[in-house]
Structure formats: structure tokens, C-alpha cells
Amino acid sequence: MEILNYINGEWVKPDAREYFEVINPATGKIIAKTPLCGRSDVDAAAKAASDAFLAWRRTPVQDRVQYLFKLRDLLKANQDEIGRLITEECGKTFEEAKAEMVRAIENVEIACGMPHLGKGEFVEDIAPGIDELMIRQPVGVCATIAPFNFPGMIPFWYLPYAIAAGNTYIVKPSEKVPATMQFIFKLIEQVGFPKGVVNLVNGAKDAVDGILEHPAIRAITFVGSTNVAKYIYSTAAAHGKRVQAQGGAKNPVIILPDADMEMATKIIADSAFGCAGQRCLAVSLAVTVGESRNQFVEMICDAAASRKVGYGLDDGVQMGPVINSFSKSRVEQLIGVGASEGAAVPVDGRGTIIKGCEGGTFVRPTILLDVQPGSEIWKTEIFGPVLSLVHVNTIDDAIALANSHVYGNQASLFTSSGNAARRFRYEVDAGNIGINIGVAAPMAFFPFSGWKDSFFGDMHGQSMDAVEFFTQKKVVVERWPKEWTRKF
Numbered sequence: 001m002e003i004l005n006y007i008n009g010e011w012v013k014p015d016a017r018e019y020f021e022v023i024n025p026a027t028g029k030i031i032a033k034t035p036l037c038g039r040s041d042v043d044a045a046a047k048a049a050s051d052a053f054l055a056w057r058r059t060p061v062q063d064r065v066q067y068l069f070k071l072r073d074l075l076k077a078n079q080d081e082i083g084r085l086i087t088e089e090c091g092k093t094f095e096e097a098k099a100e101m102v103r104a105i106e107n108v109e110i111a112c113g114m115p116h117l118g119k120g121e122f123v124e125d126i127a128p129g130i131d132e133l134m135i136r137q138p139v140g141v142c143a144t145i146a147p148f149n150f151p152g153m154i155p156f157w158y159l160p161y162a163i164a165a166g167n168t169y170i171v172k173p174s175e176k177v178p179a180t181m182q183f184i185f186k187l188i189e190q191v192g193f194p195k196g197v198v199n200l201v202n203g204a205k206d207a208v209d210g211i212l213e214h215p216a217i218r219a220i221t222f223v224g225s226t227n228v229a230k231y232i233y234s235t236a237a238a239h240g241k242r243v244q245a246q247g248g249a250k251n252p253v254i255i256l257p258d259a260d261m262e263m264a265t266k267i268i269a270d271s272a273f274g275c276a277g278q279r280c281l282a283v284s285l286a287v288t289v290g291e292s293r294n295q296f297v298e299m300i301c302d303a304a305a306s307r308k309v310g311y312g313l314d315d316g317v318q319m320g321p322v323i324n325s326f327s328k329s330r331v332e333q334l335i336g337v338g339a340s341e342g343a344a345v346p347v348d349g350r351g352t353i354i355k356g357c358e359g360g361t362f363v364r365p366t367i368l369l370d371v372q373p374g375s376e377i378w379k380t381e382i383f384g385p386v387l388s389l390v391h392v393n394t395i396d397d398a399i400a401l402a403n404s405h406v407y408g409n410q411a412s413l414f415t416s417s418g419n420a421a422r423r424f425r426y427e428v429d430a431g432n433i434g435i436n437i438g439v440a441a442p443m444a445f446f447p448f449s450g451w452k453d454s455f456f457g458d459m460h461g462q463s464m465d466a467v468e469f470f471t472q473k474k475v476v477v478e479r480w481p482k483e484w485t486r487k488f
């Protein structure tokens with residue numbers, strides 16, 4: 001498959017000298033080559049988006065969202081085809097891939113409410129004859145830099161809100177998974193947006209740096225690992241841009257003795273091993289409290305060992321490969337670090353080979369038992385199907401442990417006690433909280449939160465946070481003296 005850029009309403013050959021090989025992680029076969037674009041391609045996209053901005057901004061909001069209604073229908077009609085592409089380049093199962101698109105579509109639907117969401121405020125007579133109003137105006141050209149693990153969904157946390165609010169847009173997908181966005185942009189082409197309103201530029205660091213430094217680009221959203229998020233946040237801010245950057249995670253789940261253990265085990269296994277653990281909301285630290293330990297350890301080990309691993313397009317497969325051979329080696333090496341730090345490995349996914357998919361980069365679900373808080377394996381985001389277990393005696397210890405981590409993307413509690421749940425919700429320092437939930441992914445009508453080293457910025461993606469991020473407020477104070485108005 002040839003990967004092109006989509007700039008100014010045309011598919012254009014990138015000005016790239018180097019290419020990144022895109023590999024189906026289940027088979028090891030090369031399926032595409034991502035052009036590693038640089039500044040000239042970013043310049044072309046930024047120019048197209050700048051040129052389109054004024055006319056798009058002047059298009060009435062109720063007309064702008066008509067394009068989104070059409071896009072929503074096309075995404076829905078092509079959900080299976082998009083799902084198949086996601087599985088082929090990203091590795092997750094077909095069901096997981098289709099579920100990802102459900103959330104993408106939901107965001108388009110919520111953004112269709114922009115005529116209401118983007119309304120301003122008005123107060124008449126703040127003093128006699130003087131009115132005050134706040135209007136929202138678009139920011140200008142905006143861009144999203146996306147990670148590999150949700151190739152179809154993550155740009156939709158932002159793009160629909162941005163364009164509905166009157167901005168123009170550039171998407172830079174992960175170089176590891178360019179095909180999904182390329183296909184989605186074919187749908188965007190069918191929608192018939194005016195030229196330059198939505199643009200696609202492929203590449204890696206050079207393209208990102210081009211975006212970060214481009215004077216015409218006014219706002220940037222990023223999702224990816226924490227080190228890169230910090231770089232994006234500081235560099236974009238230094239170039240005077242509005243920026244939000246979502247980073248990595250290491251999400252704790254606390255299991256109290258009064259939890260429904262069967263339900264907890266199933267949900268925690270789905271969270272830890274779903275998408276091969278390559279999900280920023282995946283549970284990766286399980287903290288058993290008191291008597292919950294014995295039952296949970298046995299049940300989670302069984303759940304891990306019995307998970308069906310294979311090619312995500314095959315029936316019945318519950319978990320696919322990790323993204324590439326680098327990731328497989330890294331995950332396996334980190335399991336080794338855990339073992340060398342004293343953790344037991346009762347279920348060990350190292351060295352996994354799947355019959356018929358010998359070229360794939362699979363790691364079976366892995367359990368690390370008795371991980372020490374503060375150890376390397378406790379601290380490091382593994383981003384693979386590895387669940388580390390820690391034991392404490394009280395809920396106080398468990399909450400303190402959860403709060404001691406540098407990340408704050410998600411924290412979950414399994415319990416049947418309302419009091420414990422209420423306390424947890426209040427005291428835990430994380431942006432997304434699950435009570436008897438393993439993946440507390442907010443619906444599109446809530447912001448996708450994230451605290452501490454999992455997020456750099458103020459406003460988040462989705463819903464009203466996205467409306468705030470992609471609009472700038474203007475406050476107007478007007479005097480209309482009575483003697484003037486009386487004339488009419």
C-alpha cells in the first residue's frame with residue numbers, strides 16, 4: 001500500500017527521502033512504507049490549512065456540522081473495513097478495533113452539537129445601557145500528533161470539535177500505523193470538505209518538529225509516551241502555541257476483600273491483557289488488600305494462562321501481538337528485570353511463538369507476583385500484557401501506594417462497599433477513576449482526563465474541554481446610551 005499525504009484536497013506524493021517499514025505484527029510481513037516527511041510537507045499542509053481558514057471560519061456553524069454528519073455516516077458504514085486495517089497494522093483483535101471506532105464515531109456525533117456547545121454568553125445592562133458578551137472564535141490552524149495504539153480513534157478526540165468550531169486541521173498519525181488514517185482520509189475526501197480544511201501529513205520526528213515550530217499552526221494536541229509529551233509541551237509552548245499533551249501511564253487497580261472476585265478477575269484480565277496491554281488505560285499494577293490476595297492470585301493466573309492469543313482477525317482470538325519486535329524484546333526484557341528484582345513469574349509470556357504466525361511479535365499474558373513498590377518494574381510503563389501484583393494490608397496503604405506513583409491516568413477499585421468507593425473516588429490522584437470498572441474510558445461527552453506525568457496542559461480532549469481548547473474567548477463590553485436607542 002502506498003502511503004501519501006492529503007493536502008489541500010489532493011493526494012500528494014510526499015517530499016520524503018526515507019521510509020519507515022510498517023509491519024503486520026501478527027505475521028511479520030511488510031504491509032506499507034511510511035514516508036518520513038519533513039518541513040516542506042508540513043509547510044504545504046499548513047499553507048493549505050491557513051488559506052482555507054477564513055472561508056471555513058465564516059461558514060455558519062450549522063453548515064460546518066453538516067460535513068460531520070456525513071463523515072459520521074461514512075465512518076459507520078466502513079467500520080468493518082477500518083477495523084480490519086487497524087488489526088492488520090496495529091495487532092489488536094478485530095472486535096477491539098471495531099470498538100475503537102465506536103468511540104471515534106461517538107466523538108463526531110458529540111461535535112455535531114457545536115451550534116449549541118460553542119455558544120457564547122450575554123449579560124444585558126451590566127450598567128445602564130451597557131451590555132457584556134463573550135463569544136467563542138476558532139484558534140486557526142490546529143494539529144494532532146497521534147500514537148500507534150488507537151490509530152482510528154485518537155485523532156477523533158480532537159479533529160471533529162476543532163473543525164466544527166471553525167478551525168482547519170492537520171493530522172500526523174504514528175509512522176507505525178499510517179494505513180488506518182489514510183483510509184479514513186479517503187472517507188474525508190468523499191465528504192467533500194472545502195480544500196485545505198482537513199489535511200494529513202505522515203512521518204515521525206521531523207514532521208513533528210515541523211508542526212511544533214510552524215508559525216501558522218496555533219494549537220497542538222499530542223498523545224504518546226511521557227518523555228515525548230514533555231518535549232511536545234515545552235517546545236510547542238516555547239513557540240507560542242496552545243498545547244495539550246497526553247503521556248504514558250501505569251494504572252493501579254485495588255482489590256478489596258469484599259469484591260466480587262469472579263467479576264473482578266474477568267474485568268481486570270480484560271483490562272490488563274486487552275489490546276495486548278497497549279492501552280493507556282490498561283490496568284498494570286494490581287494491589288490486593290488483606291484476604292483478597294489468595295483468591296485473586298489464583299484466579300488471575302488462570303485467566304492469564306487461558307487467554308487465547310493469536311492473529312486478531314481469527315475467530316475466538318482474545319489477544320493479538322505487541323506492535324513490533326522492538327516492543328516484544330523490550331517487554332520481555334522488562335519481565336526479566338521484574339524477576340531479577342525478586343518478583344515471581346507464575347505465568348510467563350516470554351518466548352511466545354504462535355503456530356501459523358511464526359513471524360509475529362507475540363508475548364503471552366504475564367503475571368509478576370510480589371513486585372516491590374519503588375522497584376524498576378513498579379515504576380516503568382511496560383506497555384505490554386504484563387500485570388504486576390503487590391500486596392498490602394489496608395485500603396489506606398493501597399491508596400497511599402496508588403498515589404505514590406508519578407503517573408495519574410487511571411485508578412480502579414473493586415469492592416462492594418459504597419463507603420470505600422466514595423473514599424477512593426475522593427482521595428485517589430488520577431484523572432480517570434473506575435469503580436468495579438477495568439478500563440474507565442470516558443464517553444465522548446466527558447473529557448478524557450489524566451493527571452500528573454500522564455498529562456501536560458489544562459484542557460483535555462473530547463466534549464466541552466475540546467470546545468474550550470479549540471476556541472478562544474472574546475469578551476465584548478458595549479455601550480448603547482438610552483438617548484441613542486430612543487431614536488429608533
Ligand code: NAD
Pocket residue numbers: 145146147148149150172173174175203204205208209223224225226228229231246247248249279280381383409450454
Ligand atoms: P510515542 O511517544 O513513541 O509516539 C507518539 C507520537 O510522537 C508519534 O506520532 C511519533 O511519531 C511521535 N514521536 C515519537 N518520538 C518523537 C520524538 N522524539 N520527537 C518528536 N515526536 C516523536 O508513543 P507510541 O509508542 O506511539 O504510543 C504509546 C504511548 O502512548 C504509551 O506511553 C501510552 O501510554 C501513550 N498513550 C497515552 C494515552 C493517553 O490518553 N494518556 C493514550 C494512548 C497512548
